[in-house]
Amino acid sequence: MINASDNELIEANLSLILAEMKAQPEVAPLYSPDELSYEEQMIQIREFIELAGEYGLAYEYINGTLERFPFKISGNAAVKLLEVGLLMGFKSELNRDKRFDRRSKKAAL
Structure with a gap:
């Protein structure tokens, strides 16, 4: 379970x-x-984070974008992305990423 400090x-x-x-x-x-x-994508991700508090969507969009385009992120940012993934317990809702999903089945629905 993710708490406020998380x-x-x-x-x-x-x-x-x-x-x-x-x-x-x-x-x-x-x-x-x-x-x-x-x-538009950068604005949408910012809105997910700052306005909607939809961290899961922001995380999925960031992961998908980093996989598709040649962005370069620092080692620090890579570690931050890993931390988010560990706290959230999943990578995306895509079938190919089910192996990364450690949320309970109820929470994943």
């Missing part, structure tokens, strides 16, 4: 990672015109 750590970690991603606009041209643009 949420603060998760929010701070996700914000740090997002800041590093936002500092790399050179990745923007690699986005397809058929999907959210780089700018």
Whole structure:
């Protein structure tokens, strides 16, 4: 179970990672015109973190984005992402990531 102090750590970690991603606009041209643009995706992730408190969605979007595009994150940010993953207990809701899901079956639904 995630408590309030975990949420603060998760929010701070996700914000740090997002800041590093936002500092790399050179990745923007690699986005397809058929999907959210780089700018729109950065805004959406920030809203998930800061406005909605949807840390799970932000985490999934960050992971998916880092897997698809050649962002470079620092070792510190990589450790922060790992910390978030350990606290949250999953990687994404995708079938291929079920092996990373250690939430209870009830919480995962």
